[in-house]
Amino acid sequence: MTTGKGDILQWPKGRLDFSSGCLVMGILNVTPDSFSDGGQFFDPDTAVAHGLQMAGEGAAILDVGGESTRPGSEPVSAAEQIRRVVPVVETLTQRSHVPISIDTKNVQVARAAFDAGAAILNDVTALVDDRMAELVAAAEVPVVLMHMQGTPETMQKEPHYSDVVGEVLAFLLDRARRAESFGIPAERIFIDPGIGFGKTLKHNLLLLRHIDRFVATGYRVLVGASRKRFLGTLTGRDVAAQRIFGTAATVALCVAAGVSVVRVHDVAAMCDVVRVTQAVVKADAG
Helix, strand or coil, rough: CCCCCCCCEECCEEEEECCCEEEEEEEEECCCCCCCCCCCCCCCHHHHHHHHHHHHHHCCCEEEECCCCCCCCCCCCHHHHHHHHHHHHHHHHCCCCCCCECCCCCCCHHHHHHHHHHCEEEECCCCCHHHHHHHHHHHCCCCCEEEECCCCCCCCCCCCCCHHHHHHHHHHHHHHHHHCCCCCCCCCCEEEECCCCHHHHHHHHHHHHHHHHCCCCCCCEEECCCCHHHHHHHCCCCCHHHHHHHHHHHHHHHHHHHEEEEECCCCCHHHHHHHHHHHHHHHCCC
């Protein structure tokens, strides 16, 4: 299938240029308990400074979230999420031209973030809430649809699939078509296999090995494997921040496969990985 996507994605609040290949999304967790950097950027001024740093290092998108979705995490109220993220989104929008993504599954939080200047929705529930789909369509913003088996509280207890690649792909295509039925253009839809969200080590590896099947759908693909636990299992790195080289391997594989966006913590290093991999991929063309 084809979605008619081009090198330039433009919408009322933003613009992304994919003509050089894969873009980097910088992760900005305004939370006390995220798995890798919980509490590190909980203070709004510190969060803004880190966001501006990532933009300066080459991030094409900044993904701001006020609720951890790590395995075993518990929900955070809409009011608390809004308190955490809105000041950060407002300031980053004023001080940077990089589009701000709001990482939330709550329609109240998304609406407040859009009002504050956010230009993209990153929804780990893939628009399960009809009101969120309606909001995205009305706001005319791109959306990331992610696959997750279960909920953050339960997803890693006993994840099971008969065919993880086929099942995740079918789910995302169904959710993408549903998003289109609400009036969201296909070119504004990103699909994300949800590495680490209700998946075992083998499930994660199979999804990465066959990520080209997701790219072949014609929808833009986003992958977030940065610093995740399966990388620690493979490398023996128990500390999340030490998984930079494991992350780099996943980024290179994704770039080579044609993934549109990689979501990462270590922006400067991963921008280097993207540039080098992209140059190798395009060597025959020049």
